[in-house]
Amino acid sequence: MDNTWLIQEPEFTPSAIGPQEAVFTIGNGNLSTRGTFEEGFSGCDDVTLVHGVFDDVPTVMTELANVPSWLPLAVYIEGEKVSLDAGEILSYERTLDMRTGVLTRSFRWRSPGNRTVDVRYERFTSLADPHVLALRCQVTPVDFSGTVEVRAALDGHVDNAGVRHWLKVKQGEQGERTVFLESRTRGTGLLLAEAAWLDVRGASAKYTLHPIENCPTIVARWTAQTGQTVTVDKVVSLYTAHDAGRKTCEAALAKLAEVQATPDAYDRLLAASSHAWAEVWDAADVIIEGDDEAQRAIRYSLFQLFIAAPQADPFVSIAAKTMSGFGYRGHVFWDTEIFILPVFTYTHPAIARNLLLYRYHTLGGARAKAREAGLDGAQYPWEAALTGEEVTPRFVPGPAGKDVRIWTGDIELHISSDIAYAVWQYWQATGDDDFMLQYGAEMILDTAVFWASRVEWEPEKNRYEISDVIGPDEYHEHVDNNVYTNYLARWHLGLAQAVLNWLRHSAPAKAAELVERLALTGARLEKWRDIIAKIYILQDPTTRLFEQFEGYFQRRDVDLAAMEPRSRSVQALLGIEETNETQVLKQPDVLMLFYLLPDEFDAQTMRVNWDYYTPRTDLTHGSSLAPGIQAILACRMGDADMAYPFFMQAALIDLHDLRLNTRDGIHGAAAGAAWQAVVLGFGGLRVTENSLTTQARLPKHWKRLAFKVWHKGELKSFSFEGIGNI
Ligand code: IFM
DSSP, rough: OOOOEEEEEEEEGGGGHHHHHHTEEOOOEEEEOOOOTTTTTTOOOOOEEEETEEEETTTEEEOOOOBBOOOOOEEEETTTOOOOSSSEEEEEEEEEEEETEEEEEEEEEETSOOOOOEEEEEEOSSOOTEEEEEEEEEEEEEOOEEEEEEEEEOOOOOOOBBBBBEEEEEEETTTTTTEEEEEEETTTOOOEEEEEEEESSOOEEEEEEETTTTTTTEEEEEEOOOTTOOOEEEEEEEEHHHHTTTTTTHHHHHHHHHHHTTTHHHHHHHHHHHHHHHHHHHOOOOOTTOHHHHHHHHHHHHHHHHSSSSSSOOOOOTTTTTTTEEEEEEEEEEEIIIHHHHHOOOOOOOHHHHHHHHHHHHHHHHHHHHHTTTTOOOOSSSSBBBSOOOHHHHHHHOOOGOOOEEOOHHHOTTTHHHHHHHHHHHHHHHHHHHHHIIHHHHHHHHHHHHHHHHSEEEETTTTEEEBBBSOOTTTTTBBBSSSHHHHHHHOOOOHHHHHHHHHHHOHHHHHHHHHHHTTOOHHHHHHHHHHHBOOOOOOOOTTOOOOTTTGGGGBOOGGGGGOOSSOOOOHHHHOOHHHBSSSSSSSSSSSHHHHHHGSSSSSHHHHHHHHHHGBBBTTTTTTHHHHHHHHHHHHTTTOOOHHHHHHHHHHHTTTTTTTTTTTGOOHHHHHHHHHIIIIIIIOEEEEEEOOOEEOOOTTOOOEEEEEEEETTEEEEEEEEEEEOOO
């Protein structure tokens, strides 16, 4: 087996259990389950998150609720529980096979009572059927014969770091080896049901059902012989009210009946899921020859994004930490549109379309946000969940028990343009006029209406300004005329004009309807023209250096190199206020413009700004969104070897727990940026309205880079030879 498809953990390190649980997350686009052990382990986070299953929570408003666990399957040998918490681990190995989405764990274990057993767990969440989850456990006594028992449960006693979201509705059993559990979220009242079926092969097992409160359990017991392997399959189905209305339990039981109706259920389910994965990889795989670590890491980035991506649901989106942990509570940020979406736009446009439709369907929340601020149009929330209302917490607990005020939900405005940009990029790459006509145009136009009401006219200065914002660089709050925000607002208004013109020509009735409904009056369109001509962009015309915001150059300059070695962010070391007074950036801000709008700047402007801002960016411990973008820009400046370490920082962020916070979940934006670094950076892919070009620049040690991208309905293959190993 080519091990660049495998993520392997050759030994068990209890202190790394948190990050490793996140790393070994599997999923199917509907839900994800962390790499928690089936038999449990002290301090583990047994987490399964399902798209759209939000519940209310104090402070952070709403969060994805950890659903009743489908995992529990514990083995008992002669009454002793097989658990890595006790006894002696004689061998251990855990492997995620990204080609098929299967997670396995094998170990040889000696019990405190001196019995040795081989156990192999295997599980997958079906990519072929979003409601099916399956796990297999194989038990082989090494040096004893005797009673073996497995206890398989559906466990409703779950929480989100102490917050309990579920009330039991009912539990029960069907036949001699099926149980079910139906639950309802406490705040949002959302129903969810799971049903589990157990099948033992290789021994004549006796099954009993145990109605443990909120934890219905199937027990199978047999007499095992030394060296005899017995296989236990647990198949689980899961439905929420979003899929089945009030009949979640019926749907879950019907799915299990369907599964049981044919022999070898587990193997068939696995074959179907593997087949679905093969189709994903056929279009999405990236080949990097000459660098196994990069090859594995880019596949891992893709794997984590595909398991988080809603396959068919246009009402949900990908959260910043995917569904692999509690970080950011399942909220959706600009991470999705700017960092993740291009992966799908180019490898699986149907998913990209759904992700954008989520923003269309949440326009109501965006309009409410603008209205509450006394503004017009639609203002997308900085953090979003189901409805598109703003769900950024206003305070979070900070150091020394003091609450910290979070301003991003109030003043980090650029997300509205980021979403407009993503719609435009999707349209260019796919040529999906229908999407633009039905949905995209309205999103672009109504957010343009927002900008025109948000800018401030300064008559004495004869210019428009945007004061009191946060740009992508969140180390600086309450700044005026942030270049990224102002520049992109101007670009956005230009895009809105172009889209309206296009609509007027290609779909006059739709144009008229939107003009009427969004009140795109002559005066409004005239104001757009005026803003485009007069918005304040801080740039020195001689040096071409942009100033990130007004007064930025007067802030204290810090030599970041002199702060090394460090394992914490500049903000953690200096504090929020002091960092705000420096020129240190959390992530590229001005440089993001060069990444998004490369045709608007010449090489010298790029170089001058790169040279100024790169050494001032906290690239190692600031934002995880940064390194992938730096890699793309370094490639565009013609230096693939300078790009390479930035790319690897993005690609390995979770596999190596580089930010020491992988426990909270996978960094989805970094994964997307890693892919973009390979395809847009090293591959040099550029798509404009009428063209697709590449300009490959490979790191010296790469022998070959190959990938496929969808462009206007055609899957195109690219392969570039490198020098390799000099
Ligand atoms: O969206 C990002 C932001 O740019 C930096 N802070 C974390 C957010 C979620 O990843």
